[in-house]
Amino acid sequence: MSNTPTTYSLKIDLELRQRAQSAFPNGVYGHMNAASLSPAHPQFFARAEGGRLWDVDGNEYIDFMCSYGTNLLGHHHPKVDEAARRQQAIADCTTGPSALMLELAETFNNKVAHADWTMFAKNGTDATTICVMTARAQTGRNTVVLATGAYHGANPWCTPAAKGVTEGEKANQITYTYNDVESLKQAVEQAGDDLAAVIVSPFKHDVFEDQEWPTDNFAKTARALCDQKGAALILDDVRCAFRFTTGSTWETIGVLPDLCAMSKSVANGYSLSVVTGNDKFRTGAGEIYVTGSFWFASVSFAASLATIEAIETEGAIDKMHSAGSLLRQGLEELAGSYGFHLRQTGPVQMPLVLFEDDPMWEKNNFFCAEAARRGVYLHPWHNMFVCAAHEERDIREALERIDGAFSALKKQFG
Ligand SMILES: Cc1ncc(COP(=O)(O)O)c(C=O)c1O
Known part of the structure; x- marks a missing residue:
């Protein structure tokens, strides 16, 4: 052409x-x-x-x-596809997970700076939802603070369209403006004793608008406010993870979240999402009930292990x-x-x-x-x-x- x-x-x-x-x-x-x-x-x-x-x-x-x-x-990366094919020939969706699930969780726990534990699901929305549920379970509070216009998935709590969603499903949310420290502080103030989590995107990547990398002040303030209030800092790294470092994207600016949602690139096109968390939120993560028929399938785990290795060894x-x-x-x-x-x-x-x-x-x-x-x-x-x-x-x-x-x-x- x-x-x-x-x-x-x-x-x-x-x-x-x-x-x-x-x-x-x-x-x-x-x-x-x-x-x-x-x-x-x-x-x-x-x-x-x-x-x-x-x-x-x-x-x-x-x-x-x-x-x-x-x-x-790249599509059809030979090592990723070979790992997936090999696993497909052995088993994918089984009555229980294979040991690959453990190997992959340990890989995330080793590579992602804040990660003491890992959970797997299929879509980014699963992962952001698990983060919010974990924060609520751990803190015993309801309110989440999130940036106006930020996309966190398509479940009722976060879908951008109003149709088919009840007021209750969107309740307990307060918004702030990305990179506007005062508006973040106000939202946290408004949440009062009910603050379960502040959700941030690694950078402002909303549609239609110029993108913005977080200011140092914004990222550090988000971390400090969550520490003061005993709330979770949730990083929605679904779109960005592993594009900037083999860990959570805010590692590049020296700010670690408590909970992080990753997906998109972690298995090079094989369906997988990942939640990583620190020990402060381990109990909450263990108390919620989340699962899926395909969440324990081994082909994506094999693909993810090969993807992470290729990201590192191939620069x-x-x-x-x-x-x-x-x-x-x-x-x-x-x-x-x-x-x-x-x-x-x-x-x-x-x-x-x-x-x-x-x-x-x-x-x-x-x-x-x-x-x-x-x-x-x-x-x-x-x-x-x-x-x-x-x-x-x-x-x-x-x-x-x-x-x-x-x-x-x-x-x-x-
Ligand atoms: C930042 C962010 N969070 C969450 C999601 C939802 O991911 P999924 O579409 O895999 O459910 C997306 C998807 O584009 C996203 O970009």
Whole structure:
């Protein structure tokens, strides 16, 4: 595919989308409903390899969503897939867990600085929910303090939509503004003697808005307030864990949570989420009842062990940093050459790219559509991800294709 869209067609995708309208409520549901993106973004994909994917019409994309973050090492990482295949041939879902569960928990307990114990589940929402339940069980209190606009999953207590949720399910929550220390203090004050937990994201990675790394003051204040009140500091590391260090992301800024929810990247696409906690919250974690039919399945444990080893031995974190830096710099230069100004925020491994003077994301929607037509999958308002399989030549090829998208944008928006 060149940087001019010649063969791009979404014929099969369109047919499938039409069928999906009756097969599912509202077409495809949840965050992967492509209806919120441009018509040039396909809904259905057929194949993936490394940092690339192919839609059902055979169009190839250099993929900067990386499956919304589950693809960290690249699709079909040989060692991860081999470990999963080997375990699949032995056993996956059994009447009780295999010893791999223990080996993996010990791995997390060794690698994650605050972790004295570990629990496993399947989705990020399971993990954030376990953290909140554990904090409540341990403290005997109800109120959780969380940042306005932060996403913690799709259970009734945290889903962003109001429909289908009772007031009671959203009760006992007070919000603060990320990085605003005064608002955090006020929320904690308001919770009074009922504060069970403060929940923080490793950095502000909300949709539509510039991303913000936490200030030192904000992170340390959150830790100090929880210590003063005997509440849990919960880090929702579902999106970020293992992209910055093989531990919880706030280890990079020297602040340890009591409880941490991880998922997305910890098993390179195999379904697994993880809760790590310290001894102060061990009793509470033991008192709640949480489980799932698939939570003890061994293939994901095998994949996770291989993923963690590969992240460490293959320098995956440095690779993502290099790829992300090259992409950021290349986008900046290209945008400048066409007279556009970008706002690129967040860490380079998880970039959010917005245009200045584009309050309704019109330029960005157009730009991302043109990029898709040229074989680069970009997102106009969600943070993106690079993976360790994005090599320098992939980024350079992506930038060449993106050059055509800027050129089309220039013609459209001057
Ligand atoms: C920060 C954060 N927390 C929680 C979740 C929920 O994870 P899951 O969709 O696996 O339930 C997500 C998912 O995107 C997330 O980004």
